[in-house]
Amino acid sequence: MPPAKHNPIDKYGEKYEALHQSIVCNYFDNLLKTSGVDEAENQNAITKIEATEKNIVKLNSSVKWEKFVKAFIIALAAVFFAIGSLYAFIFALTEAKITLLIPVETFIFGALLIWLIIKKITPEIKVLKLNIMRMENLRDEQIDSAKSQVEPLLNLFSGQIPVKLAGKTCPDIKFDEAFDIRRYDCLHRKYGLAEKSDFHSSAVYVRSGEINEIPFCIFKTLNQKWETKTNKDSKTIRFYDYEFDKEGVEQEFERREEVNGSVIEAFPAYFYKSFLVYGSGKDSKPVLITEQIDENLDITGDTNNYRHYGVAEIRKKFIDYNNLYFKTIYHLLAPLLDAPHEQQDFVYLDAYKSNLCCYEHEYRVNQMDKSLFAPPFSATTNILKTRHYASDKENDKILVTAYGFKKIPRTVNVPVLADDNQYHEVPVDSCDYSLVSKETDITIKVRQ
Secondary structure: OOOOOOOHHHHHHHHHHHHHHHHHHHHHHHHHHHHOOOHHHHHHHHHHHHHHHHHHHHHHHHHHHHHHHHHHHHHHHHHHHHHHHHHHHHHHHOOOOOOOHHHHHHHHHHHHHHHHHHHHHHHHHHHHHHHHHHHHHHHHHHHHHHHHHHHHHHOOOOOHHHHHHHHHHOOOOEEOOOOEHHHHHHHHHHOOOOOOOOOOEEEEEEEEEEEOOEEEEEEEEEEEEEEEEEEEEEEEEEEEEEEEOOOOOEEEEEEEEEEEEEEEEEEEEEEEEEEEEEEEEEOOEEEEEEEEEOOOOOOOOOHHHHOOOOHHHHHHHHHHHHHHHHHHHHHHHHHHHOOOOOOOOOOOOOOOOOOEOHHHHHHHHHOOOHHHOOOOOOOOOOEEEEEEEEEOOOEEEEEEEEEEEEEEEEEEEEEEEOOOOOEEEEEEEEEEEEEEEEEEEEEEEOOO
């Protein structure tokens, strides 16, 4: 009897989950050793930071208490002054039939409380706030020092690490170093992957590869669409109206009415979309399968997910993120892991004009400083598109076109019918949006 076939999802819990945990932990330890960061020294710095933060919390608590006491004393002083004023008023009305001692004493007690606030409590609060400022400055200096300690470790991180570790845990998942032109050519000519999207969409992340010779690519795109919102404003008008009194006599009176105007404004909205595409030979006919990915799942390998100034916290973040990344990627690609092996019969071209494909180009430029490409007067997010025009063995030369929108403020006078049966113009502020663009030539190295 042939052995039972294991479901890829079951295999994750049976084998890969614990294996990946071990691989990730070992990889981090090797990175830490390579970086030369002294973990004990860093932990000592973290202990000092935590102690300083505890002192800040205590000082803030003291300030809150002093402010409460100050407010209580102010309220108490107000009571004494009120009592003194009341007795003084009664004394004046009764022509000295009650003793003057009570109002005098209450005014003295109130004055003493105010003196206490001015001479003691307020200076104490100022001293506490000054100490808090000094402790916060000390904490910031300690954090900066700790950051400089771990900088050599952080410099070793890259977006390639989660992919590398995932492939090491599950060798059946073969990721590419980059989404090159050959992988794209196969997905494009054989399976129908679109050649290039319009300027309303740009690839901010791509990761290609193959499983059982089935090509796939994971995308995250930044997209622009048009949405609408309603801008509203109002103004008050005055007019004369008439009514009859009880005697039937017509009376004129002034009325006020608030009239409201609105304008529908179309504006560019931006959103992200993540999806997996892979080739499939359904009924012997190559087709491209697209699977949407939950936007709450981070599949980009962003190293900011585990940046910190403490080695212990960096380790925790690194391990947690890479474990979650592998789990996400594994379950995402499970259908391909379970698919039968496909023998590729695709015939590649003898030569290609570029090294990387258009989606990889977009991904690379989206990792750069966006201000390098921003069009003048653009007041919105910019969509980056690329066009390849030259290459050598190590570089692709591309033209980057950034598309954004210039905001053009305008005021619309909206006619509104009021109760006086007249139209009144209500000025409503709105905006028009005009497309702007900027072209920039750059050179991209094939190997990062």
